[in-house]
Amino acid sequence: MSRLFEEIRSSPLLWLLVFVPVVLGVEIVRPDAHTLLFLLSVLAIVPLAALLSLATESVAERTGDAAGGLINATLGNLTELVIAVTALAAGQYALVKASIAGAIVTNALFMLGACFLLGGLRHHMQDFNRTGARLQASLLFIATVALLIPSAIVAADNIDNPEAIQKLSLLLALLLVAGYVLGLWFSLGTHRTSFASAAPAENHHVPLPIGLALVTLAAVTVLVALVSHIFVASVEVAGAALGLTPAFVGFIVVSLVGGAAEFASAFAAARKDRLDLSVSIALGSAAQIALFVAPLLVLLSYVVGPAPMGLDFWPGAVVMMVIAALSAALLTAGGHSAWFLGVLVLMVYAIFALTLYVLPLSQ
Template sequence: MTQLFGKIRTTPLLWLLVFVPVVLAVEASRPGAHTLLFLLSVAAIVPLAALLSLATESVAEKTGDAAGGLINATLGNLTELVIAVTALAAGQYALVKASIAGAIVTNALFMLGASFLLGGLRHHVQDFNRVGARFQASLLFIATVALLVPSAVLAADKVSDAAAIQTLSLMLAVLLIGGYVLGLVFSLGTHKEAFSSAGHEDHGESLPIGIALVTLAAVTVLVALVSHIFVASVEVAGEALGLSPAFVGFIVVSLVGGAAEFASAFSAARKDRLDLSVSIALGSAVQIALFVGPVLVLLSYVIGPSPMGLDFWPGAVVMMLIAAISAAMLTNGGQSTWFLGVVVLMVYAIFGLTLYVLPPVSP
């Protein structure tokens, strides 16, 4: 613990952790101060993300980048799962679906592109494990296809049988979760040698594995609590700023909810550990598509006012498909430069601008 406190004392960004108890106290005493809560929650999430990044890198030093990326993606997506479950229980299915689609696109494009850019600005050319990246990209494409099927059937065949669509969504949810579990067995078990890192150096002193795991668990809980406050306040702020629910769920919630993963991926890329960055980015997108989304469908039968399907509005369908195809194409070569990151970020910016200017009528 002394080593952890030492890092907090010597890292100015981590001094912002003081905002964590402040935002929790303000939420308890002044729950109606939405603008203040919004600002405080953002100020609290940033240092929590940095601390989670530090702990994740320490775990990755001991487990390898493939497992380290899985751990980071799981803990990062736990925050988004808590946010989505809260909205699910309130029957805000539009926000839930927007956050699912947004998390897939944000992780596959924004996180991956920014990692390429930040790493490329320090290193001329960076290499990463092409086999692992292609595996994750293939899983993402297959999962995206499964998520698009109910929407495509509704649009193309003009199916009006809501019960049939819901039955299909339930069957697909079970199928996707099974595929995700088998993918873990393949990448971390039977063929784990194919997913070893392209090579990296030991960059600095890491935390002991026990302290790192405890830190991961504690910070994840705090991030979930602060993110919940953020979402509750950002909806009111979004209405005041003229932001549609689709934009709030697709862009704002995804960016803030993924702050911890971003910090880990960006830090790893700057240290020439692009394997870890790619594993976090694509692994998180795959986990949302194959596990988090389907789990939310199953949970809707228990905590939701009615079952939720896997049908999305047409714009989300197009964006998720383009993101999956882009990720597959960009990771096929096993190398990256800073300009490749710029290109990916441009695609994400196009999506964000389109949602802001042309919000969907009924997401």
């Protein structure tokens, strides 16, 4: 633990961890102070993200970038999962689907594009394992196809049979989970050597002991989930005060803050020329949400929800998810990156953000 305290003392950014107990305390004393809770939760999530980044890098030092990216994506997505399960239990299915779509688009475009840009500003040209990127992008595209089908069939053929759509959603959810498990077996088991880093890592930082790193990952993830829950509960009121549309808040604001932990890890890795870890976190997180988190929420809706939830999304969300998957697949196909490639990816994300800001989606 002394090593962890040394890291906190040496980093002014981690001093902001004091806001974690502050926001938890204010939420108990003044739960109706939404604007204050919004600001405090943002100040608390930032240092938690930095601490999670430190622990993830320490784990990746010993497990490799592919496994390290998987660990970071999994723990980072627990935040979105906790928020979604809470909304699921309340029957807020529109919010659940908005969080799913927003997280997929944000991870596949914003996180990936920012990694290319930040890494490219420090390194003239960066390489990454295109085999791993191609696998994650392919899994993401297949998952978005599964999310597209129920919505497309209902719209194209005017099917008015909720029971049939729900049955299709259940079968697709089981199929997606099976595909995700097989993908893990392929990348971490039978073909693990094919997913080795494309370039040697530039890392002069002494990693945390593996036991301390794993404990830190688990503890910080729980704290991120608690603070993110407070953030989501207050962001709608704060968003309304700022004149932001519900679609913009759900897709953009919530996704950006909710994914802060993963962003910190991916951005730091890109700056250190560890683009394999960055790409693995970005695409792996998006694919995990589409292949595992979304189907899991469908299955959990039978247990904790007031009614079963389907995989049918509104047309605007489906279009954005499909475009995000295709853009990620196209821009990672070469296995090379420069700063302008990051600009191109971020432009796609900016197009979506401006559209949601000016023309809110009909949910």
